[in-house]
Amino acid sequence: MAVPILKQGPFLIASIQAALTDTDVLQLRDDVMSQVTRHRSRGIIVDVTALDVMDSFVSRSLRGIAMMTRLRGAQTVIVGIQPEVAFAMVRLGMNFEDVQTALDLEEGLALLQTQEGPADGGS
Amino acid sequence: MAEPADPAAGSRGSNGRSETSADLLKELVAHLSANRTNLRQEWARRIGEARLLTALTPEEIFNEATSVYDNYVEVLETGSVEALQDYARNLSERIIPRGVETDEVLGIVLLLRDVLARSLFQKYQTDFDYLNQVLDAYEPAANRIANTVAINFVQERERVIRQQQEAIRELSTPVLQVRERLLILPIIGVLDGQRARQLTEQLLRGIRTNRAKVVVIDITGVPTIDSTVANHLVQTVDASRLMGASVIITGLSPEIAQTLVTLGVELGKVNAVGDLQGGIEEAERLLGYTVSLGSDGAEDSQSR
Amino acid sequence: MAPDTEERIAIESDNDVVTARQRARELAARLELTSTDQTLLATAISEVARNITTYATRGEVVLSIVRDNGGREGIRVVARDSGPGIADVDLAMQDGYTSGGGLGLGLPGARRLVDEFDIETAPSQGTTVTLVKWSRAR
Numbered sequence: 001m002a003v004p005i006l007k008q009g010p011f012l013i014a015s016i017q018a019a020l021t022d023t024d025v026l027q028l029r030d031d032v033m034s035q036v037t038r039h040r041s042r043g044i045i046v047d048v049t050a051l052d053v054m055d056s057f058v059s060r061s062l063r064g065i066a067m068m069t070r071l072r073g074a075q076t077v078i079v080g081i082q083p084e085v086a087f088a089m090v091r092l093g094m095n096f097e098d099v100q101t102a103l104d105l106e107e108g109l110a111l112l113q114t115q116e117g118p119a120d121g122g123s
Numbered sequence: 124m125a126e127p128a129d130p131a132a133g134s135r136g137s138n139g140r141s142e143t144s145a146d147l148l149k150e151l152v153a154h155l156s157a158n159r160t161n162l163r164q165e166w167a168r169r170i171g172e173a174r175l176l177t178a179l180t181p182e183e184i185f186n187e188a189t190s191v192y193d194n195y196v197e198v199l200e201t202g203s204v205e206a207l208q209d210y211a212r213n214l215s216e217r218i219i220p221r222g223v224e225t226d227e228v229l230g231i232v233l234l235l236r237d238v239l240a241r242s243l244f245q246k247y248q249t250d251f252d253y254l255n256q257v258l259d260a261y262e263p264a265a266n267r268i269a270n271t272v273a274i275n276f277v278q279e280r281e282r283v284i285r286q287q288q289e290a291i292r293e294l295s296t297p298v299l300q301v302r303e304r305l306l307i308l309p310i311i312g313v314l315d316g317q318r319a320r321q322l323t324e325q326l327l328r329g330i331r332t333n334r335a336k337v338v339v340i341d342i343t344g345v346p347t348i349d350s351t352v353a354n355h356l357v358q359t360v361d362a363s364r365l366m367g368a369s370v371i372i373t374g375l376s377p378e379i380a381q382t383l384v385t386l387g388v389e390l391g392k393v394n395a396v397g398d399l400q401g402g403i404e405e406a407e408r409l410l411g412y413t414v415s416l417g418s419d420g421a422e423d424s425q426s427r
Numbered sequence: 428m429a430p431d432t433e434e435r436i437a438i439e440s441d442n443d444v445v446t447a448r449q450r451a452r453e454l455a456a457r458l459e460l461t462s463t464d465q466t467l468l469a470t471a472i473s474e475v476a477r478n479i480t481t482y483a484t485r486g487e488v489v490l491s492i493v494r495d496n497g498g499r500e501g502i503r504v505v506a507r508d509s510g511p512g513i514a515d516v517d518l519a520m521q522d523g524y525t526s527g528g529g530l531g532l533g534l535p536g537a538r539r540l541v542d543e544f545d546i547e548t549a550p551s552q553g554t555t556v557t558l559v560k561w562s563r564a565r
Contacts (some may be wrong), residue, residue, distance in 0.1 A: 019448075021441030053448060053466065055473035056536055076491035079367070083327035086362040090535040092470065095361050103334055103367040111480075317563070322464050 003028045005035050009010055011112055012036065012044040012074075013105065016051055025061045038072045043112035047105055049080030059094040066099045075100065075115055076109055079108035147260035151243075152200045155192075158242060163192050166231075166238045175230045178221040186213065188231075190271075195235065199264050209270045215279035228276045232269045239265075277345060292321055296331035305406050306335040306368075307400070313345035319355040320334045330368045337406040338363055341399045343374030350386045357388055370394065370408060373402035429458050433491035438506075444476040447453070447488040454464060454490055458562045466525045468502060471540040474533045475506045475556045483510020490550070491560060501542070501561035509553035516548055 003024065005014045012035055014028065033042060046062060048054065066076035077100045080090070089096070102108040142150070155162065170176055176184050191214075194207045218228075243261070247254035273276045299307045308326050326338065340359070342348075348356070360370045372395045375383075380395075396402040434454075438445045448469040455465040455536065479486035486508025493503045503562040513519045519534055534556070543559035 019445045021445070022480075043495040053469045053473050055470055055474075055477065056533060057477060074542065080505075081365045082323065083331055083362075083366070084463045086327060086365040087323065087358070088465055088466050088540060089365060090358045090361045091539050092474070093539070094536075096365055101365050103330070103336075107334075107336075107367055112452060123369050320463075324461070 002031065002095070005031055007039055007041075008034075008109070010042040011109065012041045013047065015047040015049075019049060019053070020051070022056060022057060025058060026071060028059060029065050029068070033035060033068060033072070036069050036072050041074050043075040043077065045105060045108040045112070046076060047080045047108075048076050048078060048085075049104070051080075051081070051085060052082070054081070054085050054089055054094075056092055056094055059089060059092075059096065063096065063099050075112060077102050079104050079106040101103055106108065128208055144260045145258050148199055148264070151257060151261055152196055153293050154243070154246060155196050155199070155239065159192065159196075162238060162242060163188050163369075165242075166192070167347065169234050169238060170231050171236065173230060175227045175234075175390070176218075176223060178184065179218070187218075188235075191231075191235065195268055197302050198271075199261075201371050202264075206278070207268065207271050208275060211275035214278060215276045217274075219280055219283055225273070225277060225280065228328045229273050232272050236269065246322060284327065292318060298325050298333075300329075300333045300335070301403070302407070302410075304334060304336040304410055305403070306330065306333055306338045307341065307399075307403070308338065309341045309344065314345060314348055314352045316351045316355070319352045321357045322399075323355060323362065327362055327366060330363060330366050335368050337409050339373055339399065339406050341373045341402065342379065343376075345379070346376075347376075348379055348382060353383050353386050353388050357393070357402040360393060367373050371402045371405055371409075373397065373398055373399045432509045433489050436488045438476050438479045438488055441480060444480060445457060447476055447490075448472050449500060451488075451490055453551040454492070455502050455562075456493065458502065458558065460479065460502070460553040460562050464560060464563070468504070468558075471537040471554075471558055471560075472506070473477055474537040475504075475558065478554070478556075479506060479508045481507035486510065486553075494529070495561070497563075499512065499561055501559050503535070504560075505555060506558075507555040512550045512552045513546075513548045514550050516546060520546070521559055550561055 001012050003013055003016050003020075007013075007122060011034070014027075014032060029104070032046075035041065046063075046065065050094065051058070062076075062078055066078070069076045079102045081101060100111065102111050134383065143310075163185070167181075170188065171182055176187075179187070188368045190210060194210050196365070198204055199205050215228075217395050224400075240258070240261070243254065243257055247257060275278065299309070301307055306326070306329055308322065308329075314322075326340075330338065340356075352372055359367065360372075363370045370393075396405050432452060436443060436450060438447065440536075445546075451472055452469050455468055460468070472537045476488055479488075486506065489505040489507075491503050491505075493501050495501070504549065520538070521535065531539060534546065537556075537558065541558045542561050545557040548554040
């Protein structure tokens with residue numbers, strides 16, 4: 001089941017609806033990369049609110065997506081990790097130290113927007 | 124004494140009656156059914172006399188007595204305790220909130236056993252051998268019944284106690300929202316693994332409910348922690364971060380700090396501030412800081 | 428499910444892994460495992476069953492209810508396959524072991540999520556991983 005990816009201004013939003021098979025995850029990675037390229041997006045939100053389990057494969061894959069999008073100049077923010085899932089991930093050793101996370105879609109967009117930054121001469 | 128276990132085994136009374144265990148039970152059931160009214164009344168009367176089930180009204184006692192009696196007879200008749208188990212569980216759920224204690228429940232079941240046994244004595248008093256046979260058939264079934272009722276009651280009580288303990292634990296460590304997006308978790312007392320786990324669950328859910336961006340965990344009131352709890356603390360910090368919240372730990376005593384260092388906990392990951400007040404100030408700074416770095420000066424910290 | 432019955436889920440594709448997780452979660456809910464514990468169990472199953480689909484092509488997950496001497500109830504998960512097996516189990520149980528790509532956090536990670544963990548494996552003899560998660564509600 002493909003994950004729908006929507007465009008919201010300079011950003012993309014990928015909302016995962018249900019449990020992901022490994023094939024779905026790989027498909028997501030390809031879709032994200034092609035959309036980021038096509039729209040020259042500055043950021044992408046991956047919403048995992050609907051996931052009741054995030055195992056090491058899914059976590060690693062999302063991390064991989066974040067790294068790849070960064071190569072294309074886009075920041076990835078993972079949002080919607082549920083309390084029990086966060087706990088399980090940490091016990092599993094998946095800390096997502098180098099991946100940005102936010103509570104939900106609203107927070108994720110806010111984070112991306114502050115990273116866009118007001119004009120201060122920087123990138 | 125004769126072994127009642129084998130239903131095919133026969134026995135011969137002084138009158139020359141020879142019956143299997145199954146037949147004896149049938150006779151027993153017939154006797155109990157025929158004397159249902161007066162035996163129930165006798166039992167209810169003795170319950171009152173023994174001052175058991177004082178939390179219930181006499182009508183309630185008689186109604187329950189009727190149900191137990193009928194279930195009792197059904198067990199003797201069918202050999203299956205399933206219906207009795209269901210009833211016992213149901214009864215326990217109803218009477219435990221009324222304050223009925225375990226010894227009362229055990230007491231009434233043993234009383235019924237006594238009432239029935241005496242009625243058997245009376246019926247078969249002219250034939251002691253036969254009486255013995257009937258009692259041999261009755262005994263294991265009666266034991267099973269007493270066991271079933273008592274165990275179900277105790278299990279239900281234990282379940283209720285656990286629930287109450289859980290509720291007390293939750294009440295004793297509230298997660299407080301003091302400002303928008305800021306949660307404070309003051310921990311008081313000695314932490315064990317279970318309590319630590321519960322706190323983590325409460326905190327993470329609190330982050331979701333209150334949409335917290337900063338959490339201040341104050342451990343001023345915690346005298347010592349062991350490695351399990353220390354690891355838990357670090358896991359809580361990491362899990363909170365996954366939910367988009369940063370954690371400040373305050374009230375870290377020198378003793379606990381030393382413990383953490385000895386245990387090899389990565390204190391560098393932990394944002395520790397001296398006391399709760401300092402922690403809240405730091406939290407507000409973090410919250411204000413994330414709003415805007417715009418050059419138009421200070422902005423209202425509530426804007427995001 | 429009565430104490431001695433068990434539920435077998437054939438694992439041949441990713442979807443089966445999801446099914447196994449959900450069935451385990453349902454069973455755990457019936458035993459009053461907390462929502463957190465249910466998630467830990469489901470995650471552990473995902474870790475372990477993934478090894479089946481990745482390395483062994485097919486296998487099965489067997490779920491059952493277990494009881495200890497104190498009357499405590501728990502869920503036992505047995506994930507078995509007749510795949511290539513693991514040559515060096517000790518290495519596989521060390522954090523950071525890699526086998527065929529990725530960081531290989533599967534087994535040590537899964538062990539951290541459950542109360543009891545056992546693995547039987549040998550080259551060409553398949554692998555059987557047994558997990559137990561006890562209910563905290565005694």
